[in-house]
Amino acid sequence: MIxxxxxxxxxxxxxxxxxxxxxxxxxxxxxxKEKNIKFVAASGRQxxxxxxxxxxxxxxIYYITDNGGFVRDNEGNAIMKNPIKExxxxxxxxxxxxxxxxxxxxxxxxxxxxxxxxxxxxxxMRDSYHYNIKKVPDIFDIxxxxxxxxxxxxxxxxxxxxxxxxxxxxxxxxxxxxGINWVDCMRFDIGKEKGLSFLMERFGASKDEVMVxxxxxxxxxxxxxxxxxxxxxxxxxxxxxxxxxxxDTMQNQGVIKVIQEKLLSH
Numbered sequence: 001m002i003x004x005x006x007x008x009x010x011x012x013x014x015x016x017x018x019x020x021x022x023x024x025x026x027x028x029x030x031x032x033k034e035k036n037i038k039f040v041a042a043s044g045r046q047x048x049x050x051x052x053x054x055x056x057x058x059x060x061i062y063y064i065t066d067n068g069g070f071v072r073d074n075e076g077n078a079i080m081k082n083p084i085k086e087x088x089x090x091x092x093x094x095x096x097x098x099x100x101x102x103x104x105x106x107x108x109x110x111x112x113x114x115x116x117x118x119x120x121x122x123x124x125m126r127d128s129y130h131y132n133i134k135k136v137p138d139i140f141d142i143x144x145x146x147x148x149x150x151x152x153x154x155x156x157x158x159x160x161x162x163x164x165x166x167x168x169x170x171x172x173x174x175x176x177x178x179g180i181n182w183v184d185c186m187r188f189d190i191g192k193e194k195g196l197s198f199l200m201e202r203f204g205a206s207k208d209e210v211m212v213x214x215x216x217x218x219x220x221x222x223x224x225x226x227x228x229x230x231x232x233x234x235x236x237x238x239x240x241x242x243x244x245x246x247x248d249t250m251q252n253q254g255v256i257k258v259i260q261e262k263l264l265s266h
Contacts, residue, residue, distance in 0.1 A: 002263055003205040005032060006040040006064070006196050006222060007255050009050065011215040012232045015250070016179045017128045019053055024256050026056045031264050033060050038203060040064060042192045042214075042222060044150070044178045046112055047072050048132040064195035066107045067176075067184050067218050069147025071195045078109065080198050082190045083145035084173075090140050092149050092173060092185050099160050103152045108144030115139050121152050147190070151183040158183055177217045184218060193221030200225065211262070213247065213255045215239055230258055 210226035215235035233249035247254035
């Protein structure tokens, strides 16, 4: 019997960087709750963005945010956090600024932070992702628990990171693609899988009692936590190879279809 359903958000439930979520998911989550099945939104996004996205059911779900940097309960309390050491944050951010047209975004407890010069990034995060975000005069002077340093690039973050950044940092931090415009840098011992494992222990759920959906590299660890693991139909090939099953595409509401068929049809 499934006790937990965990789903990635961008590229799995909504197009990257949008709020275009099907209202059907709210009905699905309500039905899961009636069956005492916990729904977990597992995303690279911050809590504020996810709370707004899932507003009709925000107090009915759990959250793995910032790619496992935080786990929050249904009331928004941070029940697990995994900050990065300040010196490491500074070194990674310095190198991000050496990548042509790239910008660092530092993700903290309640806010994300970008440089004052990063107008395009700031507006996108504020207006499309609906982030709590601040411009700061000095990206190296932030008093917060930073759990993730994101690399934003306007066209193709992964390609630019692979030119030299990845080789330099791959043995020091976890460097994972999170979408066309994003590559995330985190501690090696952090990821969506750690957040999901924490919730599995909290709710007494085994691997056989968990269903997971994802589409990108930062979902691979989480998929390995569940016997019922699904790559969305529009997922990367590496994710499809890792998952036990392939669902329909995001555009065709693959997550909703699987949940309705497997968990809600009887």
